[in-house]
Amino acid sequence: MSFEPRIIAFCCHHCAYGAADLAGVLRLQYPANIRIIRVPCSGRVSEEHILWAFANGADGVCVSGCLEGDCHYQSGNLRAGKRVRILRNRLWDIGLEPERLRMFNISAAMGSAFIGLMQEMTDVIRALGPVAGSGGAR
Amino acid sequence: MILARPRQVSSILAGLGGARRLAVIGCQECVTVCQAGGRKEVSCLAHLLRIAGLKEGLPLMVTEATVARQCDTAYLAPLDPLVEQVEACISLGCGVGVQFIAERYPGVPVIPGVDTVGGGGTTAPGVWEERCAMCGECVLDQTAGICPVTRCAKSLLNGPCGGSSGGMCEVDPDLPCAWEMIYRRMKERKSLDDLRSIRPPKNWVSSRSGGLRRVIREDAMR
Ligand code: SF4
Ligand code: SF4
Numbered sequence: 001m002s003f004e005p006r007i008i009a010f011c012c013h014h015c016a017y018g019a020a021d022l023a024g025v026l027r028l029q030y031p032a033n034i035r036i037i038r039v040p041c042s043g044r045v046s047e048e049h050i051l052w053a054f055a056n057g058a059d060g061v062c063v064s065g066c067l068e069g070d071c072h073y074q075s076g077n078l079r080a081g082k083r084v085r086i087l088r089n090r091l092w093d094i095g096l097e098p099e100r101l102r103m104f105n106i107s108a109a110m111g112s113a114f115i116g117l118m119q120e121m122t123d124v125i126r127a128l129g130p131v132a133g134s135g136g137a138r
Numbered sequence: 139m140i141l142a143r144p145r146q147v148s149s150i151l152a153g154l155g156g157a158r159r160l161a162v163i164g165c166q167e168c169v170t171v172c173q174a175g176g177r178k179e180v181s182c183l184a185h186l187l188r189i190a191g192l193k194e195g196l197p198l199m200v201t202e203a204t205v206a207r208q209c210d211t212a213y214l215a216p217l218d219p220l221v222e223q224v225e226a227c228i229s230l231g232c233g234v235g236v237q238f239i240a241e242r243y244p245g246v247p248v249i250p251g252v253d254t255v256g257g258g259g260t261t262a263p264g265v266w267e268e269r270c271a272m273c274g275e276c277v278l279d280q281t282a283g284i285c286p287v288t289r290c291a292k293s294l295l296n297g298p299c300g301g302s303s304g305g306m307c308e309v310d311p312d313l314p315c316a317w318e319m320i321y322r323r324m325k326e327r328k329s330l331d332d333l334r335s336i337r338p339p340k341n342w343v344s345s346r347s348g349g350l351r352r353v354i355r356e357d358a359m360r
Contacts, residue, residue: 046178047178048178048185051181051182051189052185055188055192090147091186091189093148094148094151095193132193132195
């Protein structure tokens with residue numbers, strides 16, 4: 001049986017979740033591997049949430065916020081972006097591929113772009129394989 | 139406060155030596171402020187260790203605990219039942235905390251989870267700077283409240299050296315020259331004459347050369 005990754009997508013209420021919603025309204029399909037968690041702002045997603053997801057069976061995590069400059073709380077998406085950057089280094093340090101953690105910036109009008117990103121994310125993680133049993137630290 | 143920065147998780151993993159039941163122990167004081175060892179850092183490190191175990195296919199059992207102060211045995215006592223259950227502890231306290239835990243549990247290996255940097259404070263959000271090297275004999279009264287031991291790259295007591303240029307230190311062009319700062323503050327205070335007096339060599343015996351230093355207050359003793 002082929003490997004089906006579990007991917008957690010933290011989506012901010014104002015933009016990324018809006019894009020997912022729009023994709024739904026347009027009847028666009030996206031991989032069933034994606035589990036969306038709606039958050040008020042991507043800046044609400046802390047390191048702990050992301051790491052908890054990986055420690056509890058996620059094979060990939062993406063944090064999706066508004067386009068830069070469009071955050072409804074001014075800088076939440078920038079903070080989320082910084083956190084993701086730093087966390088990717090910490091994941092690399094324990095031997096986990098940084099590609100498993102991504103930050104996306106999209107607007108609520110970008111329904112089909114959202115689908116594209118989710119498809120791409122799923123393809124990348126599927127190719128990487130599961131986290132569990134993928135080998136020891138570097 | 140004591141400044142510390144997180145150690146790489148890979149080096150912590152390398153120090154585990156086969157231990158699979160672990161306690162990650164944080165401290166609510168200084169290391170919480172400089173975001174190296176508080177409750178949140180404990181949780182992040184515990185998760186990173188769990189993920190590493192998951193990857194390896196050999197789960198690590200990681201328990202999290204954060205105490206008010208690791209450098210105070212009274213706060214360590216509640217950890218006894220937890221530490222009894224584990225094969226190694228990772229302390230996110232400063233070097234003092236690590237040693238207090240190792241002293242209380244001599245049979246359990248304790249791995250430092252942070253590198254302890256020194257005495258300092260917050261200078262901007264996300265920035266912490268050293269201010270005191272804990273030399274044991276303070277000269278701040280003679281240097282307009284700016285510590286030359288810590289802030290001058292050569293710890294000069296009678297500066298500046300010939301390398302001071304444009305207010306910056308020759309050792310690092312981004313480092314303000316401590317003695318230029320001292321000069322400016324003395325000038326501002328109209329006490330530039332203080333700069334003329336030669337500060338004699340410091341008594342370094344009270345610094346790092348005489349073994350363990352102690353602070354004793356008889357009136358606080360039993
Ligand atoms: S002179 Fe010594 S005690 Fe005083 S601030 Fe500098 S390092 Fe600390
Ligand atoms: S340039 Fe200033 S801070 Fe740097 S070593 Fe010389 S006196 Fe010290």
